[in-house]
Amino acid sequence: MKQVKQFSTGLLLLVALMVVIISCKKEPTDDPLPQPATTTITTISPATAPVGSTIAITGTNFSTDPASNTVTIGGVTATVVSASPTQLVVVVPTGAANGPVSVTAGGQTAQSQATFTVSIPAAKPVKEVQGTLFANVTWKKDTVYQLRGMVYVPANFTLTIEAGTVIKGSGPELDPAGTNYAGALIVERLGKIIAQGTAAAPIVFTSAKAAGQRAPGDWGGLALEGKSPVNQARAAAYPNGIRGNVEAYGEPFDNSGTLQYVRIEYAGAVQPTTPATRMAGLTLIGVGTGTVIDHVQVSYSGSDAFAWFGGTAKVKNLVAYRNTDDDWSIDWGFVGNTQFGVSLRDPAVGTSTGSNGFEAEGYQAAEAADVTPVVAINGYTQTAPTFANISNFAFSTTPTTGLYQAGIYLQRNTAINIYNSLIYGYPEGLHLAGSTTGALANLTSGTLDLKGIVLANVSTPVVGVGAITTDQATAYFTTNGRSNQVIQTSDLASLLLPGETFSLSAPNFLPQTGSPLLTGAVTGGKLADSFFTPVTYRGAFGTDNWTTGWTSFNPQAKDYDR
Structure with a gap:
């Protein structure tokens, strides 16, 4: 009986020793390696927007440096305004077409499943301006202002123009006085103009003619x-x-x-x-x-x-x-x-x-x-x-x-x-x-x-x-x-x-x-x-x-x- 107990004890020791040996010989590749983060696109908001507007792209594995992310919309590269690991804010570029959005970051490229649509905004209303402006007036960016003849801002009055506003000048044929003066804007002595555009939204004075005809x-x-x-x-x-x-x-x-x-x-x-x-x-x-x-x-x-x-x-x-x-x-x-x-x-x-x-x-x-x-x-x-x-x-x-x-x-x-x-x-x-x-x-x-x-x-x-x-x-x-x-x-x-x-x-x-x-x-x-x-x-x-x-x-x- 004593011999049986000794055998059992030895057998258990042998089994334990084999387990230790096998554990020591286990290959490193037997454990799963950590997988690299994947660049993905989850949502695009809004999914429809005009050129020049900003949209937000959410996803994963974006670079926090805006310049280290490459974003294309319909095949055209967009400017990245801000960046975080999960969101990019970009400007819809000129020339962008309807199509998927792609993001390249950290050597990986992801493409959206959904299609982004470049919308065409409605034409702005046009307001004709003529004569002398005997009032303090503000011209707003949601309206196009068309000058007919010589338009004057007289003494003691101020014309304020919002950033991004477009003012068009007419030709002499549209002079309301019939004297053949082309559209122009003149701020007279003691009158004032406050036209503070920005680099992103300049104020533009241009021809009243259509693109391609100016x-x-x-x-x-x-x-x-x-x-x-x-x-x-x-x-x-x-x-x-x-x-x-x-x-x-x-x-x-x-x-x-x-x-x-x-x-x-x-x-x-x-x-x-x-x-x-x-x-x-x-x-x-x-x-x-x-x-x-x-x-x-x-x-x-x-x-x-x-x-x-x-x-x-x-x-x-x-x-x-x-x-x-x-x-x-x-x-x-x-x-x-x-x-x-x-x-x-x-x-x-x-x-x-x-x-x-x-x-x-x-x-x-x-x-x-x-x-x-x-x-x-x-x-x-x-x-x-x-x-x-x-x-x-x-x-x-x-x-x-x-x-x-x-x-x-x-x-x-x-x-x-x-x-x-x-x-x-x-x-x-x-x-x-x-x-x-x-x-x-x-x-x-x-x-x-x-x-x-x-x-x-x-x-x-x-x-x-x-x-x-x-x-x-x-x-x-x-x-x-x-x-x-x-x-x-x-x-x-x-x-x-x-x-x-x-x-x-x-x-x-x-x-x-x-x-x-x-x-x-x-x-x-x-x-x-x-x-x-x-x-x-x-x-x-x-x-x-x-x-x-x-x-x-x-x-x-x-x-x-x-």
Whole structure:
């Protein structure tokens, strides 16, 4: 019996030992491995939405970095606004078609089972506007406003325009007064406009014609009047068919309101004046420093892009795109400041008199030479503004004459200051005309100041006319202390501009890394004014593309009715 018990005990020990051995030999692969997280799409909300709206995609395994998720809607890549592991908020992209939504994150791609539908919103109602607005008025983004004839915001009244609102200008045939004035909006002295768009929802002034039918000069334009000084006699009529006279005033800090994130397209219609004239896309007459103007694009104007008639306005972030006449037209004693402006020209479009980048003069165009300065009722007698960080792009190839003249055209006793700017692709770089007592005296006294300017791809860098010889003008421009440069044709590649700089459909103006334009800016002097943002670069751009989001380089295709 004792032997049986000993055998049983031994058997149990043997069995236990075998269990231990088998456990030790168990392969690691015998246990199931943890499975990687799977990217899935659960819902799309809403399942129907128009282009430009946002939708929420729920699911699993999304990246928390918006840029690390790739979302396509109907095969078109969408912008991801925000991201969490279980939800992506995206913008329905232009060109999106009905179809599934896909998300690629963490190396995995998921596709929705349901189809997303791109809806077409109903057309907005159209409200016609004419005459003088004797009331405080707000224009809302859910309505399209159509200007018929010259529409005025008079003294002591304010027009407020919501972000995202579209205003259309009619042609002269729809002038309700029967006088053949194209639709235009003019904010008169002591009147105000509050037009505060955003980068995501700019305010747009455009042609009343349908997409595909728009052209330069379809309507008049936008003009602001102020009580800041001008150098014209008080009986002088306002330009380009705008009603009223200069009168007597001199309030440099005057406030005409706000223009921010605004696009102005297809303006510059012929006005029935004698002689016939055209408004610029944006005209500023005696506008004061209390006015806020930044992020404004003028495209396809049949005349100038921006025109300053006197005043003290301080302006930033301007885009002039494929306009017909001058980009920056300066007259009537403008003494304000402008920083960050870019112009892109269509080389096939210009004027028979020769379009310019800058055209600055001290007196009216009818005066053929320098004259005795007008006795100013406000203390200002010369056109003496300061421009900084401007880029003008015309010809990418050899410039031709006929439709173009100069990147900087200065005449009639102007005392303009231009700093840290790039002029590219004009028959003439700098054209300086005047008399001994006018422009030549401005050169020798330093009243006219040009520094940190780069002239590139210009057939003739500097031209002197009248009492100023080309040698005198060249000696002034090339003085070492002025830090100006002329880039020869063989050295243009050294500027390291992107290939898309001259693209007429999708331009990119940012210099490439290592570009000499990113350094070498002059400082001090009038640039010490607190208005100017201190930068190290020359031209309108460093590494920040301030045109992103709110500009349009294909307004012909825009459906502004919805």
